[in-house]
Amino acid sequence: MKKLVNDPKNVVTEAVAGFGAAHADLVRVSTDPIYIVRTDAPVAGKVGIVSGGGSGHEPMHGGLVGPGMLDAAVPGAVFTSPTPDPILAATKAVDGGAGVLHIVKNYTGDVLNFETAADLAAADGVEVRSVLVNDDVAVKDSLYTAGRRGVAGTVLVEKIAGAAADRGDDLESVALVAERVIGQVRSMGVALTPCVVPHAGQPSFTLAEDEIEIGIGIHGEPGRERIKLEPADAIVDRLLGPILDDIPFVAGDKVLLFVNGMGGTPQVELYIVFRRAAEVLAERGIEVTRTLVGNFTTALEMQGMSITVLKLDDELTTLWDAPVQTAALRWGR
Amino acid sequence: MKKLVNDPKNVVTEAVAGFGAAHADLVRVSTDPIYIVRTDAPVAGKVGIVSGGGSGHEPMHGGLVGPGMLDAAVPGAVFTSPTPDPILAATKAVDGGAGVLHIVKNYTGDVLNFETAADLAAADGVEVRSVLVNDDVAVKDSLYTAGRRGVAGTVLVEKIAGAAADRGDDLESVALVAERVIGQVRSMGVALTPCVVPHAGQPSFTLAEDEIEIGIGIHGEPGRERIKLEPADAIVDRLLGPILDDIPFVAGDKVLLFVNGMGGTPQVELYIVFRRAAEVLAERGIEVTRTLVGNFTTALEMQGMSITVLKLDDELTTLWDAPVQTAALRWGR
Amino acid sequence: MVNDTISLDQLTGWLTRFRDLVTEQVSYLTELDSAIGDADHGSNMTRGMGAVVERIQASPAGTVDELFKGAGMTLVTSVGGASGPLYGTFFLRVGTTAGPVGTLDAPGLAAALRAGLDGVVARGKAEAGDKTMFDVLAPALDAFDDALLVSSDISSAAGAAYSAAQTGRDATEALLARKGRASYLGERSIGHIDPGAASTSLLFQALAEILVKE
Amino acid sequence: MVNDTISLDQLTGWLTRFRDLVTEQVSYLTELDSAIGDADHGSNMTRGMGAVVERIQASPAGTVDELFKGAGMTLVTSVGGASGPLYGTFFLRVGTTAGPVGTLDAPGLAAALRAGLDGVVARGKAEAGDKTMFDVLAPALDAFDDALLVSSDISSAAGAAYSAAQTGRDATEALLARKGRASYLGERSIGHIDPGAASTSLLFQALAEILVKE
């Protein structure tokens, strides 16, 4: 394992300190407990938005803190959900009197720790609503399982919920918009190489020189199936099929098409993927009206990508276009 | 070699097509010859700015095309400078009557091909000025060599020259500002892993599981020395020493600190690097007043990073802060 | 000799021994989690139980409820992930039910452990056969209760619980996961022991060992 | 028999043979460039000469200047990198100097090649010992000229040029690069043959072979 780290135990604290130093115009960093909060929090009268989860998915979530998006992000250890205490502290730090929305990816650990934090916040008089993001179609949804995982679609939920809070929606309305996005966003990913958790020092899985993992999660957890490497276009088709058939997306839909890099994929490859995905959508009569391409929901240095499609309507489009000012996503200001 | 590509021969054409489709609000793409130009080019009365070079360094340069930065980017084959014809075509496409600045990285191939294009453009009545970026302190400068390489500092030159053109400076003034940045910017990089050129299919060098290459170029070309892996802080110190001693940067200087990912490095590692670099600068009494962290000048999937320091003055700071609207760098609009 | 009570010291020893076992087996637990999870269960449990024992050593508990509530809170605030809140809730409930006493008798211990299991179910909604720590915890406590019907000897009840825990742990191998991260694998989760089931089996191993040792 | 002229057909054959040689040796050229450059010289030369020969086949040149100017333009517009403009300029100048003729005599060919060399120097500013294609081109043309002082036989002059080219190529191994990408390596460029020198040696191999064959 070769990494630009000092003591693996300090990866998160040092990275968060560096993040705070690099983006002091946007965020303040609390070190004990660890969370990242926008400089001007709490914003009086505005619904606060908090997200978080294991580290290793950067820029999600710290890079998404700022006006128009998250009020705070709570990073846990690498690939391990944060404990309730920093979530609670961040929640209190962003409560401007209008309550706080927790945006939680659907993993048992995240769900349980955010749940505890929400209970504790409520006990302290902070109104909290939680939404669960579960956009990954690689995993079959079922009442009898932990359900689908939350992956790159989370970025879109956070942007749009952030815009709703920014325009002054109340907690219930912000939560409803977030839930509407969750209902209309679907994703699926592929890995070409594994990732290495710093304190583990070993790849969490191995892939032969000609193998790829379809339906990979964002923690290097095994996916849907392991197949031989194929041309990019064929891989895109394999991911888009289950995504489009799920809601389903149909001719005439307007969508946001998001090609997300897993951290170690060259940008040329992401655009080769985008090209094919846009082509397939056009063939199906689905209109791509908004786009996003880049490393947003990563799995450390994993090579691979995910495709996310979000069905847009006028309101969601307006909220997507609204100004945002974060380290990773910025426009309109 | 595992890559998300179709035929390796088509990597650049397909990626550029995807880029154009994803960013149709910002750019138009010409396919024969291949170049990327802002939608509203030529902007009448404004100095046009063209850059380019081998592909594989994305988002540089295509991701830097848009208001406030480049008017056009000309991507060659992967790691091979473009030929004069697309450079000429792009130059003509962005000439709004005020002439065109070529921002060229100092590689023999880039220099020669841009030179030919400039000659041809002049013959066609377009006034062209060229500046050569050579910020890499890993290579000793000398009258008797090809001189220093141009690396990540190029992004800063392009941003600031773009802002000068945007505020209405004439060709000579834009060129002078660009040259001032070139005089005050220094960089050095490190590789942990090699990169694989798609049509080669093999890494262009190999590094043992415990080796890193100090002073790596952005084409996977060998660097200054090969050493055993060290903690991140020690590596940062090795890069910053030669950078700071070069101009030199001294106590009281205000600088922009730029930590650039080589394409395959997780963001947590870039921020661990940033943290140490900021610490060293603070120890030396050098004030970091602007920052940039991320994958901007990449070498495909190479793991590693480079550090760039630019000495700022009030004018350069104002030009850095000026609005910019490109796929990779955007603020103020 | 029949041990029909368990002392605060012994219970403290139980937690310490559990810390030792998860630390010894950190790689084994992480390997199990690599196969069907995210390769952190070993480091999660080691970090959490390390913090628990450190806290106990820094300020020893005066009563059983203090001991377990402290352990539970420490796990909740130092582990994260799924196991942090689940093990944390387990010990919190054990402590609350045990109350501010210095010693537990056999039925007292059984009731406290049962409350812990109820807490795990309340948080995680796991049912029998979902391939989780529940599939060790539930049969182990049943075996513990059954043994107490025959004799009030905590030591032999703990032995019975440990043996049921091992059986439960091994039985998770054949199960299809329906809770936690492993559930994302569907059919591919079959053929691997559940990491949380394995660490819970270590919990009963620690209890059995600490009572035999005395 | 003395060949004291070279025909358009032979010159066309020269370029075709050069294409064949760089294509055969694509991996060798790229390997040389991996060691001290960026691993593309083989593919650059193959792509460029492939385009040159395709163009010739699609529309054969009527005169020597048409042939070489076409080849030069094709290299300039299809290769990129350092070798594209340098080889491109070489052939452009060869063509311009040769003029609109159907055949070249020995002094005419020598003058055209010398003009090509001058073009390379004008573009690349290389001097003797900089470890570039210059270190093959210059001694090869010197040998060519020297041979013509003795005999007007182009074939033996080409043989002499090729042998000087090989010597020049091998001599680049010991040199420290002072131009092009390899110069960034400083001392570490020593011990490797320059890729451009190797491809230029193939250029003279092609000329020698095409004349012997006839």
Ligand SMILES: Nc1ncnc2c1ncn2[C@@H]1O[C@H](COP(=O)(O)OP(=O)(O)O)[C@@H](O)[C@H]1O
């Ligand atoms: N809903 C649940 N109920 C009971 N136990 C669960 C549940 N979800 C997960 N677990 C247990 O947690 C273990 C995983 O713990 P750990 O790896 O530390 O957390 P994470 O899954 O968040 O990485 C699983 O092996 C399983 O035994």
Ligand SMILES: Nc1ncnc2c1ncn2[C@@H]1O[C@H](COP(=O)(O)OP(=O)(O)O)[C@@H](O)[C@H]1O
């Ligand atoms: N300034 C120069 N003058 C003459 N030849 C040069 C010069 N710079 C580079 N070369 C030649 O070009 C060769 C490299 O060509 P190539 O690999 O195709 O281009 P690039 O270096 O742009 O990748 C070198 O081996 C050298 O012989």
Ligand SMILES: [Mg+2]
């Ligand atoms: Mg985990």
Ligand SMILES: [Mg+2]
């Ligand atoms: Mg090259």
Ligand SMILES: [Mg+2]
């Ligand atoms: Mg786990």
Ligand SMILES: [Mg+2]
């Ligand atoms: Mg080369």
